[in-house]
Amino acid sequence: MMNAIRREKQLKNWHREWKWNLVKEQNPELKDLAADWYTEEQIREARDSETSSE
Numbered sequence: 843m844m845n846a847i848r849r850e851k852q853l854k855n856w857h858r859e860w861k862w863n864l865v866k867e868q869n870p871e872l873k874d875l876a877a878d879w880y881t882e883e884q885i886r887e888a889r890d891s892e893t894s895s896e
Contacts, residue, residue, distance in 0.1 A: 853861060
């Protein structure tokens, strides 16, 4: 956990271009890494609950 926090603080000080290059190096096709976290139905339900609470 301490390593993750240390890395986060390090990246926070990086220039935008450096961060973008890191992303492209790790994920050159820029695939959505969270694409399979939720079903379409779960997304719709979350959107519906957000709009109904406004």
